[in-house]
Amino acid sequence: MATGLMHRLKRPTKMLDDFLVRASLAGLGVALAAAPLGCFVVWRRMAYFGDATAHAAILGVAMSLALSTSIFVGALVIALLMALTVNALSGRGYAMDTLLGVFAHSALAFGLVAVSFLSGVRIDLMAYLFGDILAVSRGDLAIIWTGALLVVALIGWRWQALLTSTLNTDLAYASGIDPKREQLVLTLSLAIVVAVAIKVVGVLLIAALLIIPAAAARPLSRTPEGMAVGAAVIGGLSALLGLRAAFVFDTPAGPSIVCVATLLFALSGIFGIVKRAT
Amino acid sequence: MSLVSCEGLGIRLGGKTVLDRVNFTIDRGEIVTVVGPNGSGKTSLLRAIIGAVVPDTGRVQKDPALKIGYVPQKLHIDANLPMTVARFLSLPGAVGKKAVADALAQAGVPDLASRQMSALSGGQFQRVLLARALLEKPDLLLLDEATQGLDQPGSAAFYRQIEEVRQALGCAVLMISHELHVVMSASDRVICLNGHVCCEGTPDIVASAPEYRALFGTGTMGALALYRHDHDHHHHHHDDGQGHDHGHGTDAPSEKANEDA
Numbered sequence: 001m002a003t004g005l006m007h008r009l010k011r012p013t014k015m016l017d018d019f020l021v022r023a024s025l026a027g028l029g030v031a032l033a034a035a036p037l038g039c040f041v042v043w044r045r046m047a048y049f050g051d052a053t054a055h056a057a058i059l060g061v062a063m064s065l066a067l068s069t070s071i072f073v074g075a076l077v078i079a080l081l082m083a084l085t086v087n088a089l090s091g092r093g094y095a096m097d098t099l100l101g102v103f104a105h106s107a108l109a110f111g112l113v114a115v116s117f118l119s120g121v122r123i124d125l126m127a128y129l130f131g132d133i134l135a136v137s138r139g140d141l142a143i144i145w146t147g148a149l150l151v152v153a154l155i156g157w158r159w160q161a162l163l164t165s166t167l168n169t170d171l172a173y174a175s176g177i178d179p180k181r182e183q184l185v186l187t188l189s190l191a192i193v194v195a196v197a198i199k200v201v202g203v204l205l206i207a208a209l210l211i212i213p214a215a216a217a218r219p220l221s222r223t224p225e226g227m228a229v230g231a232a233v234i235g236g237l238s239a240l241l242g243l244r245a246a247f248v249f250d251t252p253a254g255p256s257i258v259c260v261a262t263l264l265f266a267l268s269g270i271f272g273i274v275k276r277a278t
Numbered sequence: 279m280s281l282v283s284c285e286g287l288g289i290r291l292g293g294k295t296v297l298d299r300v301n302f303t304i305d306r307g308e309i310v311t312v313v314g315p316n317g318s319g320k321t322s323l324l325r326a327i328i329g330a331v332v333p334d335t336g337r338v339q340k341d342p343a344l345k346i347g348y349v350p351q352k353l354h355i356d357a358n359l360p361m362t363v364a365r366f367l368s369l370p371g372a373v374g375k376k377a378v379a380d381a382l383a384q385a386g387v388p389d390l391a392s393r394q395m396s397a398l399s400g401g402q403f404q405r406v407l408l409a410r411a412l413l414e415k416p417d418l419l420l421l422d423e424a425t426q427g428l429d430q431p432g433s434a435a436f437y438r439q440i441e442e443v444r445q446a447l448g449c450a451v452l453m454i455s456h457e458l459h460v461v462m463s464a465s466d467r468v469i470c471l472n473g474h475v476c477c478e479g480t481p482d483i484v485a486s487a488p489e490y491r492a493l494f495g496t497g498t499m500g501a502l503a504l505y506r507h508d509h510d511h512h513h514h515h516h517d518d519g520q521g522h523d524h525g526h527g528t529d530a531p532s533e534k535a536n537e538d539a
Contacts, residue, residue: 173330174348
């Protein structure tokens with residue numbers, strides 16, 4: 001976001017097409033993965049959990065920069081560790097939201113402090129906090145789509161079991177499903193989505209991309225599958241329209257995407273109220 | 279072999295012994311009812327059978343091919359989760375339209391397939407839960423106070439439905455209930471549970487057992503005891519004064535002793 005669109009527009013036209021296409025593809029990839037996962041985040045009331053995992057990723061980013069490894073790997077590892085730690089600690093004397101409050105903000109704080117130690121490296125911290133979708137490279141795109149397809153495949157594979165466990169854990173046990181294992185599937189998916197979404201919307205807005213499209217799809221859906229597909233469409237639309245808006249108004253791309261998603265949420269909410277009233 | 283057999287089952291939850299050395303079996307086609315006061319470990323026994331809790335002592339042996347149809351005490355579906363009845367019935371195994379229609383008809387609610395789960399009445403909801411359990415083609419149907427929240431005629435109708443279903447499918451039924459009179463008449467065997475198995479046998483035997491009377495036959499207890507137990511156990515039907523000597527009493531210590539047992 002530090003490098004705004006107008007700045008980039010001064011480049012040759014062919015180049016412009018290319019980075020906008022890459023940005024669009026990156027946005028669509030993240031929207032696709034975030035849709036089914038976001039539905040579960042909404043159904044299982046894991047919104048804060050998503051936030052905490054995403055915030056922890058900044059620590060992973062700092063570590064990757066210090067160790068000169070891929071930020072995808074760093075963010076993935078730390079996000080996963082964070083999610084597993086919270087999972088393991090929950091139900092051991094602290095309320096879940098207290099634990100998440102502690103972990104989410106402390107991970108962010110430690111991450112920011114850790115980044116400040118990297119004085120030798122010039123880091124554009126804003127790019128990791130708010131994303132830098134316009135700087136997505138071909139390599140990034142490959143990683144984003146690999147991650148996205150992995151998450152969609154994982155959730156698709158476990159869909160029935162995940163839904164059953166989400167409805168009621170005892171119902172799942174009675175059918176021979178282990179809800180704890182299904183929870184791990186979601187935890188792993190969450191870490192992957194966080195890792196691939198950092199470039200697109202940054203750690204502060206990842207949870208928004210999970211929750212808002214899913215919530216916007218809710219009034220339009222009659223089945224869980226319908227809601228997941230709706231969330232993917234709304235998320236994809238938000239990404240494309242958000243990029244377009246960023247282009248027209250020269251606004252930061254990641255936040256613009258979230259703003260569009262929120263507008264769509266408002267529209268669908270109004271539709272839902274009208275539908276119920278008639 | 280039995281469908282399920284528990285040997286020396288012991289479960290502790292939060293440092294409290296919920297079940298202690300419970301032996302339990304259920305055979306093919308049997309209807310068994312578990313009765314007991316609140317906190318007597320009824321639900322824990324059921325959860326041990328489905329594998330939701332790992333027993334601290336003893337073990338649960340299940341027929342390897344056992345299929346369980348489980349009707350939970352209550353099921354809260356998050357308002358954010360859109361779910362039609364037909365879709366709900368396809369969890370966890372996908373089933374066809376015909377199977378959905380058949381199961382709903384069998385559960386006594388034939389026309390609900392396209393309704394949202396959130397739009398169902400309490401009685402309809404419980405029947406849909408039953409329909410879902412039936413779709414698993416169970417050898418064992420587990421009902422955890424399945425008529426909670428239904429009125430008297432509603433729960434009586436629900437249990438008649440269970441009877442019909444059992445006759446049609448030949449499955450065993452294990453139910454937990456506080457509605458003793460409705461349930462007991464339909465049961466082959468009744469187990470009176472209060473942390474341990476107090477007594478066990480045919481409905482007649484259990485109803486006249488001193489241990490059962492100790493738990494349920496409160497007679498002319500104080501108003502508080504009556505109130506505290508009445509909503510669970512319909513004491514007023516036993517209002518014949520025979521229960522006091524074994525009763526859990528109106529005094530706090532013995533009341534507590536029973537709850538903790």
